Amino acid sequence: MAKADIVTGLDIGTHSIKALVAQRNGNDWEVLSYAEIPSFGLRKGAVVSVEETAKNVQMIISGIEKDCNRKINSVFVNIGGNHLYVTPSDGIISVSRADQRISKEDVERVLQATRAINISRNDEVLDVIPREFIIDDQKGIKQPEDLTGVRLEAKVLLLCVFSPYFIKLTQAVLAAKLQINDVIPSPLAAANAVLTPQQKELGVALIDIGAATTSLAVFEEGELMHLAVFPIGSANITNDIAIGLKTDVAIAESIKKQHGTCMSSKTEKGLDQSKKRIEVFDKSDSLSFTKKNLVDIIEPRVSEILDLVQKELKKINRQELLPGGVVLTGGGAKIPKIKELVRETLNLSCEIGRPKGIIGLQEDPALATVAGLALEGVDSGSKDGILGLTKGWGSGFRKWIRNFIP
Ligand SMILES: Nc1ncnc2c1ncn2[C@@H]1O[C@H](COP(=O)(O)OP(=O)(O)OP(=O)(O)O)[C@@H](O)[C@H]1O
Numbered sequence: 001m002a003k004a005d006i007v008t009g010l011d012i013g014t015h016s017i018k019a020l021v022a023q024r025n026g027n028d029w030e031v032l033s034y035a036e037i038p039s040f041g042l043r044k045g046a047v048v049s050v051e052e053t054a055k056n057v058q059m060i061i062s063g064i065e066k067d068c069n070r071k072i073n074s075v076f077v078n079i080g081g082n083h084l085y086v087t088p089s090d091g092i093i094s095v096s097r098a099d100q101r102i103s104k105e106d107v108e109r110v111l112q113a114t115r116a117i118n119i120s121r122n123d124e125v126l127d128v129i130p131r132e133f134i135i136d137d138q139k140g141i142k143q144p145e146d147l148t149g150v151r152l153e154a155k156v157l158l159l160c161v162f163s164p165y166f167i168k169l170t171q172a173v174l175a176a177k178l179q180i181n182d183v184i185p186s187p188l189a190a191a192n193a194v195l196t197p198q199q200k201e202l203g204v205a206l207i208d209i210g211a212a213t214t215s216l217a218v219f220e221e222g223e224l225m226h227l228a229v230f231p232i233g234s235a236n237i238t239n240d241i242a243i244g245l246k247t248d249v250a251i252a253e254s255i256k257k258q259h260g261t262c263m264s265s266k267t268e269k270g271l272d273q274s275k276k277r278i279e280v281f282d283k284s285d286s287l288s289f290t291k292k293n294l295v296d297i298i299e300p301r302v303s304e305i306l307d308l309v310q311k312e313l314k315k316i317n318r319q320e321l322l323p324g325g326v327v328l329t330g331g332g333a334k335i336p337k338i339k340e341l342v343r344e345t346l347n348l349s350c351e352i353g354r355p356k357g358i359i360g361l362q363e364d365p366a367l368a369t370v371a372g373l374a375l376e377g378v379d380s381g382s383k384d385g386i387l388g389l390t391k392g393w394g395s396g397f398r399k400w401i402r403n404f405i406p
C-alpha cells in the first residue's frame with residue numbers, strides 16, 4: 001500500500017470541532033491546514049444529534065478542502081464522553097502447534113478469548129489492550145510470539161463504549177461523506193501527541209480538561225493501565241461564574257479567559273493583589289469583582305475535578321505514585337495556576353502538554369487531541385481514503401462497524 005502524503009485528524013468536541021490536515025515533507029510532517037468551528041449536536045462529549053454533527057463536520061471539512069485545495073477522503077476521529085470505560089479481563093488457550101511454538105494466530109486467539117466477558121448488552125468492546133502474557137507459569141511476558149509453551153494466557157484491558165453513542169458518531173462522520181480510518185478515544189489521542197515514551201514507561205496520568213468532560217488516561221510500563229471520563233469540564237466553570245457574578249454565560253466565558261485563575265497570587269513585594277477590583281463593561285451593564293471572588297468560584301470546581309481524578313488513582317493504587325507525574329491538556333488546562341493546584345492536590349509533578357510532532361502547529365494544549373489523531377495516521381501509514389481500522393480490533397468489531405458504512 002502506498003504511504004499517505006496527507007493525514008486528517010478530526011476532533012469532535014462539545015465546545016468545538018477541530019480539523020487538522022498534516023502533510024508529509026521528507027521524514028517530517030507539517031500543517032497543511034487547520035480549522036476550528038463551534039460545535040452543536042453533542043452533549044457531555046457524546047454525539048446526540050447525528051444531523052447537527054454531520055452538518056458541522058461537512059462545514060469544517062469543506063473549509064479546509066478549500067484552504068488546502070485537496071479533497072479529504074478519510075479521517076481519524078475521536079470518541080469522547082463518560083460512556084467510555086475500561087475493564088480488566090483475561091483469556092486462556094492451548095498453544096496449537098505440535099512443536100509448541102506460539103504463532104501469531106495463537107496470540108490473536110487468546111486476545112479474542114478475553115472478549116468473552118459479560119459487559120452490558122448496549123456496550124461494545126472498542127479495543128483490547130494487552131497488559132501481560134503468561135506462558136505456562138511464566139509471567140510478565142510482553143511479546144509471546146515465537147516463544148514456546150503449552151498454555152497461553154493474556155491479561156488485558158477491554159476498552160468499551162456505549163454502542164448507541166458510537167453508532168451516532170460514525171453515522172455523523174459517514175453522513176458528511178468521509179471514510180473513517182480509525183476511531184480513537186479522546187484521551188488516548190491527546191496522549192499520543194504530548195506524552196514521551198519515558199513518561200509512559202515510568203507511570204504518568206494524562207488529564208484532558210475539555211468543555212464538558214474531563215478525561216483521565218494512566219500509562220505504566222509503556223501501556224494504558226486505566227481510563228475514565230467525568231462529565232465535568234471548563235464550561236462548568238463558566239456556568240459557575242455566570243451564577244456567582246450574576247451575569248450571562250458569554251460574559252462569564254470572557255471573564256474566565258481574561259481574568260480567571262484557580263489560586264491567588266501575591267506580587268513580588270508580598271502585596272495581596274487578589275483584592276484589587278476589576279471592572280467589566282458590557283452594553284449597559286457594568287460588573288465589578290476581585291480576583292479573590294473569581295478564585296472562590298473557580299478553585300472549588302477545579303478541585304472537584306481533581307478529587308474525581310484522585311479517586312480513580314486510588315482505585316488503581318497509584319495515588320501519589322506516578323513518577324512521570326501529570327500532563328494536562330484540553331482548553332481547561334489554560335487556566336492560570338492550574339499546575340500549582342494539581343501539584344498541591346494530587347501531590348504529583350505537573351506540566352502542560354503541548355502537542356509535538358507536527359511542524360507549524362501551535363503548541364496549544366487544546367490542540368492535543370486533534371494533533372494525536374493526525375499522528376495516529378502518520379504512525380499507521382494508512383492511505384487517505386482507505387478504511388484502515390488500524391489497531392488491534394477483532395474481526396467481530398470490524399464487521400460491526402462495517403454495518404454502518406453505506
Ligand atoms: N484560558 C482559559 N481558561 C479556562 N478555560 C479555557 C481557557 N481557554 C479555553 N478554555 C475553555 O476550554 C474549553 C474548550 O476546550 P476544548 O477545546 O478542549 O473542549 P472540547 O474538546 O470541545 O470539549 P470536550 O472535550 O469536553 O468534548 C471551553 O470550555 C473554554 O472555555
Ligand SMILES: [Mg+2]
Nearest residue numbers: 013186210369
Ligand atoms: Mg475534547
